[in-house]
Amino acid sequence: GKAPIEERKKWQATLDKHLRKKMNLKPIMRMxxxxxxxxxxxxxxxxxxxxxxxxxxxxxxxxLMDLYLKMKPVWRSSCPAKECPELLCQYSYHSQRFAELLSTKFKYRYEGKITNYFHKTLAHVPEIIERDGSIGAWASEGNESGNKL
Known part of the structure; x- marks a missing residue:
């Protein structure tokens, strides 16, 4: 079930405090x-x-993080076919597993609500790269689109 809002806020505060201490991450910089x-x-x-x-x-x-870190170079590269061909080959498998994890282990958060942008970037990256050469070229905003992911 869903945690009540107060409980989620308490968790958020605990997490922010923990990450600030451990990683020197300041929640104020979140964006x-x-x-x-x-x-x-x-x-x-x-x-x-x-x-x-x-x-x-x-x-x-x-x-989940391991898969993300394996997919990220494919998003960020201006020419994944040259710069990270192995990761590009494994991309479809990684993205399917990523989506599967979200919809099973994290379904309290993603109950069938994976956004369209997210779905497109997860599922269709290989075709986009084949056609346009890179995610940045497809989004016509350079590598910024890779950052959004």
């Missing part, structure tokens, strides 16, 4: 690119796992 880069890392997952009691959740979160 900038450096915050996102630092947040989406193995170190952060390790820190977050210290707050999670369920081992199953910890394992799922670690796998």
């Amino acid at each position: 900038n690119g450096n915050f996102a880069r630092k947040l989406m890392s193995k170190e952060t997952v390790e820190a977050v796992c210290e707050l999670i009691h369920s081992e199953e959740r910890q394992v799922a979160l670690k796998e």
